[in-house]
Amino acid sequence: MNVTRFAPSPTGYLHVGNLRTALLNFLIVRRSDGTFILRLDDTDQERSRSEYADAIRADLSWLGLNWDREERQSDRISRYEEAANHLREEGRLYECFETAEELAFRRTVQRKLGKPPVYDRSALSLTDDERKRLGSERPGYWRFLLDHEHTGWTDTIRGEVSVDAASLSDPVLVRADGLFLYTLASVVDDLDMGITDVVRGSDHVTNTAAQIQVMHALHGSIPNFAHHSLVTGPRGEPLSKRQRDISIRNLRHIGVEPLPLLSHLAFLGSNTDFRLCETIDELAEAFDLEAFGTAPSKFDPADLDRLTARYLASLPFEAVAERLGELGATGCVAEEFWNATRENITHFKDLKYWWSVISEGAVPEIDERDRAYVEAALRLLPGLPFDDQTWSAWTERVSQETGRRGRSLYLPLRKALTGRTKGPEMSVIMPLLQYVGRQSVS
C-alpha cells in the first residue's frame, strides 16, 4: 500500500507548480488505494498563516484531490526534539555559533578563491572553552554531520542519482531560536508516517541526499523518491516572473475547470499522450510517473482555456444540469440551451450572457448603416413557434427582399438578436429566442 503526502508550507496560495506535486502524489495513492496525507509544513510561525492553510484546503477540495488525513508540523515539535536528541547522542548533530554575517563573509571569500561555498565545519574544531565562551554570548544552532560520501537513490523520474555529500554544507536542522528546520521535520514525519513515495520538485534533489543520510541516522527506511522537473512559463521563464496570476484560486475565478487543469498537469512534461480525462480515476489510470522527463515543463495558461472549452463542449446535460439551474436555466429548455451553447463557450460563466439573451433578450447591436435593413428584416420574421428551420427560411426571405447575401445578410441580424458578432449557430438559437420575455421558460 502506498502512503504519500503533499507538504505545502502555508505561506502562500497553491499555484500550478505545487499543484503538480500534490496531483502526482495524490494519483499514486488513487491508483493503489493507499493513504494520501495533507501535511502542513508550518513550523515557521512567522510566515505561516491559517488563511493560506484554509485556501490550500479549499483549492484541493475544489479540485477533488481529497486527503485521507491532515497533519501539522506545529503539532509535532516534541517528535522533532526527540529526533534531534537522538542525533546528538549519535554524534551527528553539532553546535555552531557563527553569525549570519560571518557565514556570508566566509562564503564570499570562498567564492573569490574559486571554491564552492560549503560550510567549513570550523565549529567542530572549537575547544570546550571556546564553545563555553561562545555559548555564553549567543545561543548556538545545530548542523547535521554529513558523511562525506556519494549518496544515491533510484529516482522514479530521474533514474540513478548520486550526490557527492562532500559538496554540500552540513544542513542546519535546528536554528539558534530553537526552530526545527524543514530537513529534520520532514524526515521525522516521512518516517513516522510511513511515507512510501515522495514526489516533489527537482529543486529538492540535493535536499534528498541530505535527507537520506538523516533517515539512515534515524534508522528509518528510505521511501521511493521522484523529482519532477520545474514548471516554467511558456518561454522558459520562472513562473514567479509571470504577469498572469497562476494561483489556483485565480484560475478558478477565471473559470478554468478542475479536470482540464488536472489533466494538463498530469501529462505536462510526460511522454505519455495527453488525454483530457473525464474523471480523476481515469486520470489515475492514464498517468505514468516514469514517463516524466527531466527538462523544465513549459506551462501556458492559455492552454487551460482551450482545454476547458473542449471539456465543457464534451459534457452531457446531466453533468451540468445543477450548475445551469444556478444560472436560472431549468426545465426542458435548459437541455436545449446547453446543447445549443456548449461548443461556443470558453468558460461556464460565459453562459450567463447567453442565458440572459434567451430569458430577457439581448441588447441589440445595430450599426447605423444597417438600421433600416434590420427593421425591414424584423418585419419579415415568421410568427411563433420558431424551430430549427426558422433562421434559414427567414434569412432566405430577407435575402430575396433586400438582395443582401453572406455576411452582410447574416451578421447584422445576428448582432440585432444576440448582441454579439459570434456565438452558437443561429439555427439553434432561434428556437430558444421564442422564450424571451416569458415569465417562466420551463
Ligand code: GLU
Ligand atoms: N514544504 C516543502 C516545500 O513546499 C515540502 C517539500 C517536500 O515535499 O518535502 O517545498
